[in-house]
Amino acid sequence: MSFISKIRETLICLKAGRVTLPYPYQPRPAPEKFRGRPIFDASKCIGCAGCANNCPAREILVLDICQEIRILKYLGRRCTYCGRCADVCPENAITMSKDYETATNNIADIQQKLELFMSTCQRCGRCFKEPSPLEQLKLKGYRFDDLANERWIFKSKSYLDNFKVSDDIHIELD
Amino acid sequence: MFRNFLLKMFPRSLWVYHANSGGCNGCDIEVLNVLTPYYDAERFGIKLVASPRHADVMLCQGPAMRSTAAALKRAYEAMPSPKIVFAIGSCACGGGIWHDLYNVIGPIERIVPVSYYIPGCPPRPEAILYGVALAMGLVDKKVIPTNLKQEELPIPRYHPEDLIQQESMPVYKKLEKV
Numbered sequence: 001m002s003f004i005s006k007i008r009e010t011l012i013c014l015k016a017g018r019v020t021l022p023y024p025y026q027p028r029p030a031p032e033k034f035r036g037r038p039i040f041d042a043s044k045c046i047g048c049a050g051c052a053n054n055c056p057a058r059e060i061l062v063l064d065i066c067q068e069i070r071i072l073k074y075l076g077r078r079c080t081y082c083g084r085c086a087d088v089c090p091e092n093a094i095t096m097s098k099d100y101e102t103a104t105n106n107i108a109d110i111q112q113k114l115e116l117f118m119s120t121c122q123r124c125g126r127c128f129k130e131p132s133p134l135e136q137l138k139l140k141g142y143r144f145d146d147l148a149n150e151r152w153i154f155k156s157k158s159y160l161d162n163f164k165v166s167d168d169i170h171i172e173l174d
Numbered sequence: 175m176f177r178n179f180l181l182k183m184f185p186r187s188l189w190v191y192h193a194n195s196g197g198c199n200g201c202d203i204e205v206l207n208v209l210t211p212y213y214d215a216e217r218f219g220i221k222l223v224a225s226p227r228h229a230d231v232m233l234c235q236g237p238a239m240r241s242t243a244a245a246l247k248r249a250y251e252a253m254p255s256p257k258i259v260f261a262i263g264s265c266a267c268g269g270g271i272w273h274d275l276y277n278v279i280g281p282i283e284r285i286v287p288v289s290y291y292i293p294g295c296p297p298r299p300e301a302i303l304y305g306v307a308l309a310m311g312l313v314d315k316k317v318i319p320t321n322l323k324q325e326e327l328p329i330p331r332y333h334p335e336d337l338i339q340q341e342s343m344p345v346y347k348k349l350e351k352v
Contacts, residue, residue: 020214024307028300037293042322057264057271077268077281080295101316103292103305107267107283108319110293115323 030098035081037099040074040112044093047072047116051085051094060085070118076102076110187219188310191229191253195246195282197236197270200296201263205233207299208306215303218310226252234286237265237272238279250286258289258309262302267291 021028030036047070052060057078063071086094102110194202208215209222223229226249238246250259261267261282269280282288292305307313338345 019212020217021212023213023300023303024312030298034298040322042324045324057268057273059268075268077291077293078264078270078273079268079293080264080271082295099316100294100298100301101304102294103290103297103301103308104315104317105290105308107291109315109317111319113319113321115321117324 030100034098034100035083035096037076037079037081037097037102037110038074038083038085038094039097039099040072040114041093041095042114042116044091045072045114045116046091046093047118048090050088050090054084054088056080056082056084064118068118070116072114072116074112074114076112077107187221188231188306189221189223189229190231190233191223191226191249192233193226193235193246193249195234195236195242196239196278197263197265201235201265204296204299204302205235205262208302213299213303215306218306218312220306226250227254229253230257232257232259232286233262234259234266234282234288235262236282237269238282238285240277240279243279243285246282247285259286260290260292260305260309261288262292262305263297264293264295267293270295 049060049062049070049072052058052062052072057080059075059078061073061075063073065071081096083096086092086096104110192202192205207213209220220231226232230253232250232253234246236242250257259282264270266282266288269278272278273280279285290305290309292302294301297305304313308315
């Protein structure tokens with residue numbers, strides 16, 4: 001009786017076949033609703049920085065280097081691919097791609113940097129007098145750019161004195 | 175150069191130690207998923223070991239926290255050299271979305287040197303396999319930093335040459351952008 005059951009087991013095992021994916025040698029497409037890394041389209045972006053304000057990881061940074069040019073930088077290292085930036089973008093300039101093969105030995109490889117034209121006041125050419133919503137956020141301490149040293153600084157609200165660990169989070173440019 | 179060095183230093187199986195320093199367990203499940211017969215990382219010779227003293231590779235998940243950073247550093251120092259470290263998930267790569275909390279130090283590269291980064295929250299099992307295959311020289315890297323520049327302003331500015339007459343009213347040519 002046990003011999004017959006062994007034979008039956010062998011037949012079941014032969015029927016199972018091979019289940020292992022040949023993945024790194026053959027591509028495997030992502031499923032339908034998968035969200036991979038976001039792709040920014042510079043020709044559509046109007047530089048409203050809505051994505052930067054909605055990013056829960058504070059991963060999209062905005063820097064105004066002069067009157068006319070704003071730099072939008074996606075660092076990508078903390079990104080959780082939640083898709084909020086693509087959701088909030090009024091011009092649909094951000095698309096969540098299905099690209100998941102982002103493993104790298106240099107974390108700066110997944111950065112994306114956009115140089116955007118910003119229009120100034122048509123009359124005087126200067127910026128507006130009232131602080132923009134972005135500058136109001138800056139005043140509240142969400143983000144701050146160190147222009148002299150050319151680097152990005154997050155001003156964290158969880159700042160405590162005498163704690164080196166919870167110091168401000170510095171993000172170098174490259 | 176680094177890859178050739180790695181291939182020379184690790185000619186045989188990689189033994190993997192699996193360290194979670196305060197993640198949410200999502201990446202751990204994906205790492206265990208890679209070891210199942212469906213993805214089968216053991217065909218590359220990857221084996222999970224329980225002690226860092228047996229391991230060549232440390233898979234780190236979760237950010238470096240104030241409570242676990244010292245233990246992570248000790249586990250790294252217990253590994254025999256040469257050793258490589260994989261940062262799996264966006265917490266290990268960049269600190270996660272709670273990067274500025276008081277108990278989170280940040281990415282694990284502040285504690286231990288990281289050789290390979292696998293971003294994702296959590297990364298797919300294929301992405302982890304891809305990272306391992308990248309370290310072993312089986313596939314090529316696919317991401318490069320991109321710099322994009324605008325050629326022209328996407329919204330219409332006041333340019334009189336862009337005005338066209340349409341039904342007794344001047345409108346912009348590029349009006350459909352707004």
